[in-house]
Amino acid sequence: MKTLIAAYSGVLRGTGSSILSALQDIFSITWLNRSKVEKQLQVISVLQWVLSFLVLAAPCSPPQCFGYCRSSLVKCSFPRLPDQDWAMEWPAAPSSCTHSAPTVGSSPCSTSPGWCLTGTRPRKLVKTHNLLTTRNYIFGYHPHGIMGLGAFCNFSTEATEVSKKFPGIRPYLATLAGNFRMPVLREYLMSGGICPVNRDTIDYLLSKNGSGNAIIIVVGGAAESLSSMPGKNAVTLRNRKGFVKLALRHGADLVPIYSFGENEVYKQVIFEEGSWGRWVQKKFQKYIGFAPCIFHGRGLFSSDTWGLVPYSKPITTVVGEPITIPKLEHPTQQDIDLYHAMYMEALVKLFDKHKTKFGLPETEVLEVN
Numbered sequence: 086m087k088t089l090i091a092a093y094s095g096v097l098r099g100t101g102s103s104i105l106s107a108l109q110d111i112f113s114i115t116w117l118n119r120s121k122v123e124k125q126l127q128v129i130s131v132l133q134w135v136l137s138f139l140v141l142a143a144p145c146s147p148p149q150c151f152g153y154c155r156s157s158l159v160k161c162s163f164p165r166l167p168d169q170d171w172a173m174e175w176p177a178a179p180s181s182c183t184h185s186a187p188t189v190g191s192s193p194c195s196t197s198p199g200w201c202l203t204g205t206r207p208r209k210l211v212k213t214h215n216l217l218t219t220r221n222y223i224f225g226y227h228p229h230g231i232m233g234l235g236a237f238c239n240f241s242t243e244a245t246e247v248s249k250k251f252p253g254i255r256p257y258l259a260t261l262a263g264n265f266r267m268p269v270l271r272e273y274l275m276s277g278g279i280c281p282v283n284r285d286t287i288d289y290l291l292s293k294n295g296s297g298n299a300i301i302i303v304v305g306g307a308a309e310s311l312s313s314m315p316g317k318n319a320v321t322l323r324n325r326k327g328f329v330k331l332a333l334r335h336g337a338d339l340v341p342i343y344s345f346g347e348n349e350v351y352k353q354v355i356f357e358e359g360s361w362g363r364w365v366q367k368k369f370q371k372y373i374g375f376a377p378c379i380f381h382g383r384g385l386f387s388s389d390t391w392g393l394v395p396y397s398k399p400i401t402t403v404v405g406e407p408i409t410i411p412k413l414e415h416p417t418q419q420d421i422d423l424y425h426a427m428y429m430e431a432l433v434k435l436f437d438k439h440k441t442k443f444g445l446p447e448t449e450v451l452e453v454n
């Protein structure tokens with residue numbers, strides 16, 4: 086208040102130097118501090134990403150139902166947006182509510198300058214081995230966490246300069262195919278190079294899109310998110326073998342990834358097995374594809390309050406050594422089991438090699454379910 090009064094008095098005196106001094110005093114007030122303003126803008130940018138996944142699905146549901154129930158006289162249309170280079174291939178005639186566009190994939194973040202998310206989350210992408218541009222890859226991302234924040238920041242934005250660390254490699258983050266049945270949310274996801282995790286999409290990207298493609302699959306999925314909590318390092322992997330079969334069919338190398346700190350950015354209410362809460366979560370997971378979690382982070386303006394902004398905990402994503410996979414058009418179950426076992430072993434070794442570097446004790450063990 087005193088600063089504002091002094092500034093006002095300087096203006097009244099009418100001299101140029103007094104006016105300049107007054108303005109300097111006003112802009113030195115703490116609530117206009119540039120670093121604080123930038124920090125709040127960064128927090129808001131992260132919050133809008135979180136809300137986009139939590140909120141966009143709700144208003145998109147009625148148009149989705151309308152599209153499914155449309156008659157021959159009522160068509161829902163998704164015209165191509167002008168001057169956008171993020172759609173790698175759209176249907177020849179996008180006059181109906183088809184899903185061909187996300188199925189053939191959308192371009193990675195390098196062609197989408199708007200997807201350069203910044204924020205207050207300390208995150209880091211660690212490269213341990215070079216990747217050949219003459220090969221295709223399936224990255225297995227672990228753990229899922231609540232929202233896969235590390236997967237998005239590292240592979241759908243240039244926040245950690247993935248294109249510079251892996252030159253010539255085009256990353257495609259894969260998520261639930263059901264998300265692409267919702268207009269608006271569908272386009273929002275595609276603009277970040279995100280594609281549905283289904284066979285058609287993966288077949289296209291690994292067989293008809295040249296080499297140097299890397300599909301990032303959060304292998305644990307919704308089941309793994311239910312066990313996400315600070316201090317716990319557990320992955321759902323033992324019975325997840327579909328991604329290995331796809332890798333064998335296309336001869337795509339498998340790359341294990343572990344993200345230290347992914348489980349630390351949100352706190353979740355964990356329901357015990359057999360409880361009504363866990364029953365509801367499993368029913369949602371079975372019939373809809375995702376498991377609703379009750380979680381919270383920090384508040385928008387204060388870390389001492391609850392909110393949806395992730396806690397400012399470091400997330401360090403370590404990309405392991407690629408496992409060379411042969412191309413087998415019809416892999417047997419024995420082949421799948423062999424390379425799946427190799428993958429599990431490589432993931433555990435990756436975790437053990439780097440755990441002490443990122444604050445975990447030597448005795449910490451990766452739980453593989």
